[in-house]
Amino acid sequence: DIQMTQSPSSLSASVGDRVTITCRASQGIRSDLGWFQHKPGKAPKRLIYAASTLQSGVPSRFSGSGSGTEFTLTIGSLQPEDFATYYCLQHNSYPFTFGGGTKVEIK
C-alpha cells in the first residue's frame, strides 16, 4: 500500500497568515492526488484535484503543487472559515490512502 505522510499534524496560525501543508508519498504517484478540507459535523470537501487543479467554487487563496512523491497545499491568506482539518488522498493505486491530516487552529 502507498503510505501518505502528511506534515505538520497540526499548526496554529493567524488570520492573514500564509499556510503550507505537505504530503509525501511512499512511492511515486504522478499527480494522482487530491486535497480535502473537513470541518466537524460536515461533509469532507475536495479543494484540489490532480495535485494542482482548483475545484470549481473553491477560493483562489487555495493552491496545490507537486508531483511524484512530494505535494504541497498552500493557503495564501488564511481566513476565519479556513480553520479545519486538511487531508491529502492518493488515488494512484488501490487501496487509495489518505494522509493523517493537518489540523489548522487559530493562534
Added chain:
Amino acid sequence: EVQLVESGGALVQPGGSLRLSCSASGFIFSSYWMSWVRQAPGKGLEWVANTNQDGSVKYYVDSVKGRFTISRENAKNSLYLQINSLRAEDTAVYYCAIGGHIDYCGQGTPVTVSS
C-alpha cells in the same frame, strides 16, 4: 443541485450486520463511479470502497474485504454498503461520495458497534 443523503447508520452489536444507503440526486448517477469513505471517532479519513458505473468493478480497503460489499441500483439512483461481521473498529461516520476519487461527499451516517 447535487445531493447525497446517507441513511441506515445505527448502534449494532459486534458481529452484527447493517446496510447503509445513499440516495443521489442532481446528477446522472449512472455515469459516475461512486465511493464510500469513513471517519472513526478521533481519527482521520479512511477510504473504504468504490465501484464503477454499472457495479461490475469493485475495490475495497484490506480491513473490510470479505465483510463489506458495495453495490448500486442505478434505476433508483442509490448506492449501498452491506456491512457484515461488524467490529468495534468499524465504528465511524460513513460518507457516500461521487466519483472514484471522492469528488463530492454527503453528510454521512454514523455507525456504532458496541455491546
